[in-house]
Amino acid sequence: MTTELLSQKESDYLSQLTAAARRYARRTERRETNKAVLATRGVLYADDPARVDKRLARLGADWSLARAIERTPSEPVASAGSTLPMPPDRFDGAVLGLERLIGRNNLTPVAFLEEGALAARSVGRITVKGPGGGHGTGFLVSPALLLTNHHVLRDPADAARSEVAFAFQDGVDGAPLVPAVFGLEPRRFFVTDRDLDFSLVAVAARGSRGEALSSFGRLTLSEAQGKVVVGEFVNIVQHPRGEPKQLALRDSQIVDVLDEFLHYESDTREGSSGSPVFNDQWEVVALHHSAVPKTDDQGRPLSLDGTVWRPETGEQQLAWQANEGVRISRVLGALHTMTPTGEAAGLRDELFTAGPAPGPVPPAPVGSAPPPPPPNGTASGPNGSKTYATDPTAHVTDPTTHLSIPLYVTVELGTPAYPGTPTYPVTGSRPAAAPTPPAAPVPGQSDAASAVQKDVDAALLNRRLAEERPYYDRAADRAARDAYYADLDAGDGDALRRALTELLERTHSPRPRYKPMRLVYPWVDLREDGRLHSVYSGKDFSPEEFIQADAAVLQTRLARVQELLLHESTAGPAEFEAEFDALEEAMPFNCEHVVPQSWFAKLEPMRGDLHHLFACESGCNSFRGNFPYINFPGFQEAVRSACGMREDEGFEPEKGKGTVARATLYFLLRYPGLVGDAAREFPENRLPTLLAWHDADPVGEYERHRNAAVAEIQGNRNPLIDHPEWARRIDFGGVWGH
Structure with a gap:
């Protein structure tokens, strides 16, 4: 019999190898699934959607742009280096980066090698x-x-x-x-x-x-x-x-x-x-x-x-x-x-x-010798002073007992801003132009300004790509609709409601975060005329107007937060949360959640769910607030504006009643139990109002375009747009929170 003695180093290495092999073996099923998805659908779908979303954001892109590139037929343009049918003056570095990630294009700037x-x-x-x-x-x-x-x-x-x-x-x-x-x-x-x-x-x-x-x-x-x-x-x-x-x-x-x-x-x-x-x-x-x-x-x-x-x-x-x-x-x-x-x-x-990045290496002096080691563990400091090395026993040699990691709170307001940016008005029918950044921003703000501009550039690029696409492909959307519901055991009543809820949740992937500038304005909410129409007032705006106006809002919000961080060093989480809520209420985006954010505590994925996000000038956004929808009798007094009518018991929009009804019904199906569990939220006895609006204002080309565009980005569809007749067959009784 022989006994093999291994050194500690050899033993450690053998343990490491076997541990790596065990991890690899345990993940076989997951890894094979990843490879299969990569082979059939591509890199956008193999990882967790939230991780892909963060990767796209880090590249200055989003799902809308990625899907547009992925679905556009490959037409190499030698002068631009892109596979998209875009002239060179519209080609953007983000396009090439995304094409490279998706596998559409192996080109890369020569700076990559440098x-x-x-x-x-x-x-x-x-x-x-x-x-x-x-x-x-x-x-x-x-x-x-x-x-x-x-x-x-x-x-x-x-x-x-x-x-x-x-x-x-x-x-x-x-x-x-x-x-x-x-x-x-x-x-x-x-x-x-x-x-x-x-x-x-x-x-x-x-x-x-x-x-x-x-x-x-x-x-x-x-x-x-x-x-x-x-x-x-x-x-x-x-x-x-x-x-x-x-x-x-x-x-x-x-x-x-x-x-x-x-x-x-x-x-x-x-x-x-x-x-x-x-x-x-x-x-x-x-x-x-x-x-x-x-x-x-x-x-x-x-x-x-x-x-x-x-x-x-x-x-x-x-x-x-x-x-x-x-x-x-x-x-x-x-x-x-x-x-x-x-x-x-x-x-x-x-x-x-x-x-700093490494620079060129200066040549070593000819015949130079290495500097002498510092005596007794010291090193020469400025003016001949001595800086003592750390105690040689002060090493963390095997921290297998990990300490608690400090809590880091990240607050995302969308994009950073310049301090001092003028406040964007919350009333009026037209958004203000984006403010001009100050010539000399406060130190440390250049990165913030760059982040704002990065969002604007990505949104405008999405807009340019939208101009190259057909507004609505009826045949392709019909095929996508039929495939989506192919395995649905429809039935009626509560069974249909449950089946739809399961389908909507399972297919809601990825789940983009709330970014109306990038996702809603450039493509999803466009009308047939290529413009945005306010969902409540019907007034029209160019996508560029809303993109620039929201950028101004983002800048202003973060400026206020930075002031709070600078002057209120003792403010705790509650104070910051209250400040954020006040900022959003005072300076809303030109985007409306038909189910108000306060009803679901501004949580994702509800906040970023595109099926209930619509272009809406900030004045109408503020006028509606978080009032539930209602039908006002013609004889009843109510506060009136171009956006609609409002009183303590609710809000009735001037335009888009069928559209907001179908979006609300989608939300009830997708997130059962989130609406109606608190005072002033949409009560169950108002369901007939939504159904009446749905019947009176039928689905048109705009909503079918929206539904197809949202499905491209986040995977799921609105059943009330695809099958309007289901509205009367679904038992919505189980969707309200109590």
């Missing part, structure tokens, strides 16, 4: 010297810190005998460059997490030949969601087996997203541990940490020859089936739980601040 070259400069080869040493990959994530895997640098002792070499690669002439080699300084900073398989360590400020670490830049990490989705291709810069730097470019496809890990298919090999995984915008989405090995029925990794793999045979003998990376947001989340002090606190905090 940005990738800059990002690759921050990636280096790690060499662990001495017994049990080897190679890995790491990358700079702050001015002083390098990120890699725990299994590459397990502890401060490993790090202290290691070095990182940048520019270890071939030049454009094929000749090797002279690498810049830097020592690691775990006494200044070292943290590691075995479960998430990452280590973060300080790097010397100067290389062995005097090179400046700052010349290699850094890769700024972000916790923001929407950096990548299932089906998207990623890029990996790596040092496989310790070889010169290499790149797996867009042949690595995300096939599954787990809570803490990503699974992808790529050409990474051993030695790639610790490599950054990038999306097409060269944002780091994951820390590559392991290949997923093939295993036997006992879960043991297999060698290339089919036998059970043993660590002493080497990584090169493992039989791989996939790769696994740690989601970078989870790494950052773990780092947030740290409570370092002194210099370590400052170094950790630098990780969460944006930094």
Whole structure:
């Protein structure tokens, strides 16, 4: 009998491999489903709709634009590089980015390669010297810190005998460059997490030949969601087996997203541990940490020859089936739980601040020697002062007991704004023009202004695409309608109501957030004349008017919030919520929820459900408020305007009664129990009013266009538009909350 003794490092690595293989095996069904959806429907449908929505938003797009591109026949335009039938002067970078994501077009600006070259400069080869040493990959994530895997640098002792070499690669002439080699300084900073398989360590400020670490830049990490989705291709810069730097470019496809890990298919090999995984915008989405090995029925990794793999045979003998990376947001989340002090606190905090891109490397002085190490753990500071390194015992070496992550509250008002933007009037028949931003915005507001303009640009692009589409394709919509209800066991009464509720909820995917500027005005709510007609007054506006006016509202709202943040440092969640409610009430969008937002606490998906969102000038929006619909007898006194009549018991619109009735009935079917559970909400005894309006004002071309446009974006349809006759067959008794 022989007993095989494994080193701790070998044992850790074997455990990591088997854990990765178990995760991969558990996700087989989900992964195969993802692949099937990718093959049949495409990248927009394989991941969770909320994640896809965030990805589109990060690209400056939305579902309306994505679906328009996806459904438009491919007609290459050489001068624009687009597959859409758009002249060059209407071509937009967002179009090319979406075509690339969807798989319609492989073109990309040449800047993509230039940005990738800059990002690759921050990636280096790690060499662990001495017994049990080897190679890995790491990358700079702050001015002083390098990120890699725990299994590459397990502890401060490993790090202290290691070095990182940048520019270890071939030049454009094929000749090797002279690498810049830097020592690691775990006494200044070292943290590691075995479960998430990452280590973060300080790097010397100067290389062995005097090179400046700052010349290699850094890769700024972000916790923001929407950096990548299932089906998207990623890029990996790596040092496989310790070889010169290499790149797996867009042949690595995300096939599954787990809570803490990503699974992808790529050409990474051993030695790639610790490599950054990038999306097409060269944002780091994951820390590559392991290949997923093939295993036997006992879960043991297999060698290339089919036998059970043993660590002493080497990584090169493992039989791989996939790769696994740690989601970078989870790494950052773990780092947030740290409570370092002194210099370590400052170094950790630098990780969460944006930094400049790497620039050209200055040549090292001829014959220069590396700077002498600081005596007794100190480093020279300004004016000869001494800055003491952190206590070498102050390392988080295996934080398997995680601390509570601090609560971060994100408030989304749609888009940021300039402070001081004039308040948009809430009365009047025409929206005001968008205000001109001040020439010198308050420091820190340039990003906010850019975000506002990004929304406007995306909305206007959606509008231009709408001009290229037929307004309503009757034959195609009839086929889509028949297919949608094909499996519905209709019946009558409550059975029909329940079947429709189940169908509407199941097919409501994706579930876009409330963005009328992008989704309602450019296409969904257009009339046959290419303009928007107020659902209550009937007055007409151009889509561009409402887009610009809502942008002004967004700017003003956020300006007020920023003032509150600046001057009311003690305000709590309740105060902020009250302020947000007051802002929305005082400065509404030119968009009406036929079921008022207060009835469902402004929650999604109700708030963004396009079936009950309509263009409506803000004056009418404010006039209606949250009053339920009612029929006023001709002899009754009521407050009257161009929008309709209003009194304490309700509101009767001047126009669009059949339209709002069908939208309200849709809402009752889609969200049973949300209406009628509080005072002043639409009571059950008003149902005959909706049915009467539905009968008196039948469905027309406009509503059929709306229904088809909404179905393209969020998947479900309004049964009262598709089958008006069902209104009298459905038992709505079970939809009211009590």
